[in-house]
Amino acid sequence: MSIKEVAARAGVSVGTVSNVLNRPHAVSAANRERVQQAIDDLGFVRNESARQLRAGRSRFLAAVVLDVANPFFTDVARGAQEAADAAGLVLLLCSSHEDVERERRHLEVLGEQRVTGILLSPVDSSPERLTELLTNRSPVVLVDSQDPGRQTCSVAVDDVHGGRLAVRHLLDAGHRRIAFIGGPNRLQQVRDRLEGARAAVAELEEDAAALTVLETEGLTVEEGRRAGARIAQLPARSRPTAAFCANDLVALGVLQDATARGVRVPQDLALVGYDDIDFAAAAAVPLTSVRQPRHLLGRTAAELLLAEAGASTAHEHQQVVFQPDLVVRLSSRHRRPRR
Amino acid sequence: MSIKEVAARAGVSVGTVSNVLNRPHAVSAANRERVQQAIDDLGFVRNESARQLRAGRSRFLAAVVLDVANPFFTDVARGAQEAADAAGLVLLLCSSHEDVERERRHLEVLGEQRVTGILLSPVDSSPERLTELLTNRSPVVLVDSQDPGRQTCSVAVDDVHGGRLAVRHLLDAGHRRIAFIGGPNRLQQVRDRLEGARAAVAELEEDAAALTVLETEGLTVEEGRRAGARIAQLPARSRPTAAFCANDLVALGVLQDATARGVRVPQDLALVGYDDIDFAAAAAVPLTSVRQPRHLLGRTAAELLLAEAGASTAHEHQQVVFQPDLVVRLSSRHRRPRR
């Protein structure tokens, strides 16, 4: 089942078989034919491990994302796969489920595999953790996260701006008690979106507005439901009339809880999500959301990775930032009368 | 950066370093300590390709699914990942996007990698295509699909039964003109669910019911929307009063189209989906759906794979079949008056 047996059967040397496989033009037609025949007869399949060992790196591109069940990341992955396909690489998708330990294990295995590059959406993007992550064998591109130290390429969307857009929209609609729902705080996306939300509130010239921050343990539908329950428990006087959720899954959870509880959306509670996943438009109340160029994000990240991996000379790290925009739907379409 | 340099620095032989890595107990404490120090100093990372070459197989488990953007498959993948984790393997997730060519390429690469096993949800499960797929280097377990020839293990849910449950429910509610929406027909899941639907209609003792089959090009929200438009174009006399969709994404698409068109669900059109994804409950009209044990499906498949890969003696292929059940929600909760 190895190249050697193919060579024996075709009556040529192993070097020639290898040439047929890798530079067919350098082999005479007759031999090429004969070798091909032997390969087919024997059902020979190239052993990639051996190739890799020789080449020093594998033909994989990897994406380590926070959660494959989140459509945001599957779209990013799809964009990356497109670029990988074009380069003849295969995309490996790994999900860390927002678990630092699992992420570490994934990166370790990928390092041992000498993958061509890693598209990483880090669970913890504190500077210390980042420098730790970047002591890696393979080039890394951060997705939806940035390294202040610029030791790596990154592709991100301006989450601060996204958060500002969302909350400014709610303020414009007359809301003055607004909840920010999302977490854990360790996620840079969450921190940035919150920062944007705070900025929007601070920019308000007229009367003051209050931002209640509800931290969740993750960005899932389930966590959203829990947060919904927490809002409902607040005293009516101080209860927020609008909520900006750190992603659409959380917003959908809040919406589910509201529906179950008889809280009307948007009249009693206006909602804005983040990511504009397909399901946002299909929700019970179509969801206002901040849209990011997900596909482009993945594609660009993969391309940067390929560029870095292919660079002969020293590579110049790039930080690409895209701008998000707001898609207004029913869930926030209700003007709040001024108090 | 190789084991050799570690050995040199620690003042031992390469064999000893390898032993520290693989059977630490067989090395004296002093040497173990010294080698570990050298590894840390040099930042040595094991080269997995070389290990694989020696071992003859890689430490990957792969899942090739129809579509990573479909929550059904991400849940299956999660179950599989659990089992893989437990066995110290890493799960590779590949998406064929229902494209035969892409599936072929993925399987080829995985074969070249000598992965430990492949969890496959085939794009085309015709017997010819299956036998072609199974001439593979690595053991394969079919997910959500079966091989009549029993040349492989498979883990499936009884889709015929699921289809029957769904349509019987609609018949019980008084519907007599029912649409089946799904495709392409090449997918076994679609064929089985349709077969179940037909069986339910055939079992009807009293008056006859009509089943209109609308084939789609894929199982996506987008295709669902298109199908919704096609239903709307049918003359009112023969227009179905209920639709059973081959999966939830399609049902959500139909629902979106209905909402946009002012068709009331469930009064004008009752809907039943399939898979009971999280978003089904969160939809504009909560969706009645056939629920499958997705997580268990993935887990079981991975375990079978590991068993087969670890089997020293000849392996006995197993066909595991789970039973689905119906989750009734608002989208079908309306009794149709008898004509």
Place this chain on the structure above:
DNA sequence: AGCAAGGCATGAAACGTTTCACAAAGGAGT
């Protein structure tokens, strides 16, 4: 003291490729 047994370390072989220096053979130009 002699011997068996066990613990440890060693060095070389093997895994299946790719690559590269070299050689043989054929053709063209003089």
Place this chain on the structure above:
DNA sequence: ACTCCTTTGTGAAACGTTTCATGCCTTGCT
């Protein structure tokens, strides 16, 4: 007939592990 290319094929080295036969040393037993 000679040289000089070009085309095509060869065989061996190298990639970084793991494994295994071998042998040394220590220890405990008789």
